[in-house]
Amino acid sequence: MAEVRRFRNRAQAGKLLAKALGAYARQPGAIVLALPRGGVPVAFAVAMTLGLELDILLVRKLGLPRQPEYAIGAIGSGGVRVLQPGVPGLMGVTQEQVDAIAAREQMEIERRTRLYRGGRAPPALSGRSVIIVDDGIATGSTMQAAVEVARRHGAARVVVAAPVAPPDTLETLAAQADELVCLASPLNFRAVSQWYDTFDQTSDEEVQDLLAMAWRSQDDRQPNGQLHYPKGEDTT
Numbered sequence: 458m459a460e461v462r463r464f465r466n467r468a469q470a471g472k473l474l475a476k477a478l479g480a481y482a483r484q485p486g487a488i489v490l491a492l493p494r495g496g497v498p499v500a501f502a503v504a505m506t507l508g509l510e511l512d513i514l515l516v517r518k519l520g521l522p523r524q525p526e527y528a529i530g531a532i533g534s535g536g537v538r539v540l541q542p543g544v545p546g547l548m549g550v551t552q553e554q555v556d557a558i559a560a561r562e563q564m565e566i567e568r569r570t571r572l573y574r575g576g577r578a579p580p581a582l583s584g585r586s587v588i589i590v591d592d593g594i595a596t597g598s599t600m601q602a603a604v605e606v607a608r609r610h611g612a613a614r615v616v617v618a619a620p621v622a623p624p625d626t627l628e629t630l631a632a633q634a635d636e637l638v639c640l641a642s643p644l645n646f647r648a649v650s651q652w653y654d655t656f657d658q659t660s661d662e663e664v665q666d667l668l669a670m671a672w673r674s675q676d677d678r679q680p681n682g683q684l685h686y687p688k689g690e691d692t693t
Contacts, residue, residue, distance in 0.1 A: 462640065462641045462652075463652050463653065463654060464620055464621070464652060464653050464654070465653075465654050465655065466498075466653060466654065466655040466656075467495065467498035467499045467502075467592050467653070467656075467659070468498050468499075468501075468502050469502075470499055470502075470592065470620040470640070470653070471498060471499035471500065471501065471502025471503050471506075471590070471620075472502045472503075472506060473620070473640060474499065474502070474503055474590070474618055474619075474620055474638065474640060475502060475503045475506035475507050477618075477638050477640060478503060478507060478588065478616070478618060478638055479507070481507055481509065481586065481588060481616075482506075482507040482508060482509075483507065483508040483509070484509070484586060486584070486585045486586060487507075487509050487510075487585065487586040487587075487588065488509060488510045488511075488512060488580060488582070488585055488586070488587055488588070489503050489504040489507070489509050489510065489511050489512070489588045489590055490511075490512055490513060490514040490587055490588065490589050490590065490603070490607070491511065491512070491513050491514070491590050491591075492513075492514060492515075492516060492589065492590065492591040492599065492600070492603055493513055493515065493569060493573065493659075493664050494658075494659035494660070494661070494663075494664050495591065495592040495593075495649075495658075495659045496590050496591035496592050497513065497659060497663070497664045497667050497668070498592070498659060498663070498667060499590050499591070499592045499619075499620065500590035501667045501670070501671055503588070503590055503618070504671060505671065509588070510580065510671075511668070511671035511672075512579070512580045512668075513573055513574075513664075513668065514533070514589060514603050514606060514607065515533065515534060515566045515569055515570055515573075516531050516532065516533040516534075516537075516566075516599050516602040516603045516606065517531060517532055517533075517562035517563075517565055517566055517599070518530075518531050518562070518598060518599050519531055519532065519540075519555065519558045519559060519562060519598070520558065521548060521550065522550065522554055522558070528541065528595065528596045528598045528599070529541050529544045529547060529550060529555070529558075529598075530544055530555070530559075530598050530602075531598040531599040531601065531602035532559050532562055532563060532566070532602060533566075533602040533603060533605065533606040534566065534606055535606060535609050535610075537602050537605045537606050537609065538559060538602070539598050539601045539602045539605065540555070540598075541596065541598060569661075572661060572665070573661075573664055573665060573668060577672070581610075582607055582610040582611055582612045583610065583611030583612075583613075584611060584612075584613045585612055585613060585614075586612070586613060586614040586616065587607045587612040587614065587615050587616065588616040588618055589603050589604065589607060589615065589616065589617055589618065590618045590619065591619050592619070592620065592649060592653075593619055593620055593621045593622060593649030593652065594617075594619045594621075594622035594623075594626055594627075594630070594639075594649070595622070595623070595626065595646075595648065595649060596626060597622070597626040597629050597630055600617055600619075600630060601629070601630065601633060604617065604630075604633050604634055614635045614636070615633075615634050615635050615636075616634060616635060616636040616637075616638060617630050617633075617634040617636070617637050617638070617639075618637075618638040618639070619638075619639050619640075620639070620640045620641065620652070621639065621640065621641040621642070621643070621646070621649060621652045622639050622641075622642060622646070623642065623643070623644075623646035624642045624644065624646075627639055627642055
């Protein structure tokens with residue numbers, strides 16, 4: 458986990474992550490849950506390589522007012538809300554601002570649920586091993602919310618998996634997850650994108666395409682047994 462490395466793109470990172478998660482290959486009841494949007498290409502590679510079911514877990518970062526890239530917390534389905542220590546109060550953020558940001562992000566969760574799932578029911582998680590995958594972890598707020606959502610839905614085991622994250626964030630998450638799998642934990646971590654050669658924004662259309670393929674049967678595999686990655690994602 459301490460190895461410092463770069464990844465060509467999300468699909469390649471997912472394939473490498475799958476190797477580290479090999480113990481779960483074709484494990485009955487195990488499921489891979491992606492955090493959209495960027496986590497979906499990574500999780501798709503993990504799920505298809507390991508022969509596991511793929512689905513999504515919708516959580517949203519709560520960004521600092523006037524500096525939305527700085528996470529002050531996250532929310533998830535079922536009323537889950539995780540806040541950074543000192544919030545409200547941190548950098549002058551009030552409870553009213555936190556509630557307003559959370560309400561806006563809840564609307565986005567509902568939009569994405571309709572867009573990505575359509576009429577498809579969410580998976581039952583009770584009693585299952587749940588592997589939550591993102592393309593990288595920064596502050597950990599979003600992943601903490603995801604872990605809490607999985608717990609509330611009865612997951613028997615929660616595994617947090619990501620290609621890269623800073624050491625302090627991993628320390629926090631290790632106390633909450635049953636297992637933590639991370640390929641790189643650089644001390645000089647500044648942003649997830651820093652550790653990818655290609656880190657284009659994942660579109661809603663790409664998420665829909667990957668989920669559609671995953672939700673079809675194993676026929677989605679190519680005749681030679683290799684996975685098809687849309688939009689030229691190279692996994693070699």
